[in-house]
Amino acid sequence: MNIQKIIDPLNLIYYEYNKKTETLFYDTNYANRFIELEFFKITYYLTKQNIQFRVLKDKSIEFSKKSFLLKKKFQKLLKYIENKKQNIYLLNNNKVKFAKNIPLFDIKYIKQDINFSNYDALIFSSKNGVLAVDSISEDWRKIPSYAISEQTAKLIKDFDAKLVFSGKQKHGDEFAYEILPELKGKKVLYLRAREIVSDFINILNSNGVKCEDIIVYENNFIEQTEKTLPKNSKIIFSSPSTVKYFFKVFSWNDSYTAISIGNTTAKYFPKNVKPIIADKTSLKACVDKALEVE
Structure with a gap:
């Protein structure tokens, strides 16, 4: 069942679909009445379409038919710990789960x-x-x-x-x-x-x-005193400016992974750096893509 294709007609703004977890989740930076209205729109629509789903405690919507067994919860905990250990960097002040910040501009x-x-x-x-x-x-x-x-x-x-x-x-x-x-x-x-x-x-x-x-x-541009990043770092570039500012401060290491927020930003990398493009143009989608990369 292609959930993304099913929900596309809803033109959702606050909720995004994560194919890997089979979950619709909302952006926690916007806790307002519009999220609630979109939640009711989704659940009403899915019910009319006879699509099985369940609402989790945080009001995300799960499509997986599997129940949350103890084993699954334990696997989620292990994955959370693993994600926390990763060196994922955002080149701005925006807070996104599992990412560290290196603000290169204001x-x-x-x-x-x-x-x-x-x-x-x-x-x-x-x-x-x-x-x-x-x-x-x-x-x-x-x-x-x-x-x-x-x-x-x-x-x-x-x-x-x-x-x-x-x-x-x-x-x-x-x-x-x-x-x-x-x-x-x-x-x-x-x-x-x-x-x-x-x-x-x-x-x-x-x-x-x-x-x-x-x-x-x-x-x-904000000058940085820190000039190196740990090996195997995953670095998120959210605009052509972040590409320009990053290479003013840091030298590229072949162990790094570049994540680009979109196609336009990807065009501005040096020839020796081949970025991976996020599935959507949001910082969370960039972090999700970084977590997928081995």
Whole structure:
């Protein structure tokens, strides 16, 4: 039974499916009413489809028919201990289970004078864009918003803003083509970082969308005193900037494993480094992929 295919029509934002554990789990960073609404939507839908499932204590949803025997619990405990021992590194301050942090940059918001009523829609390609624009004004919340991924969409909903679209492609150029039919003939504003790597703006403007862009945040490099990492480390790169900053500080060791959050970031590695691409564009998916690698 292909669970992923079954749940795709639900367009879930807060819940993700882990194929390995046959479990739907939610992002614990967003404990709000929207998670509860999505939980009820999932369970109602599965019940109507006559699909067997069970709800665990943490409100994750398991599809495995196997019961939780003592042996299985013991195996889970051993796996947890094994995962805790691994040297998995995130190059930012975001906390994700089983990962250690090496913050190589911080985010600086850039104050701008924006009249949001001039636009039919807003486009966000990261959570930082959402946080930055909300520090400027709350007026943006009234304008229809288009998010590149579920991660960005969750934050937009948390602000009770007008989320109308969450992308499935999750990569800059592909996202531009994905939203083209929705935005043709409209005037839109892309709220972005100082440095961008996709051809996103040109794609929209060349295809009947009037797209303006405003820089609302930038990354600032943080120098590190630590210059080496343990052998066999698994390092997660969440943007082209993290690739650039990492190689300013560290030398690559052949025992390391690089995990890239997506295809765009993967293009920025040196030729001698072949990254493994995460299944989804989220930090948790990156950590999950690192845990899979032997």
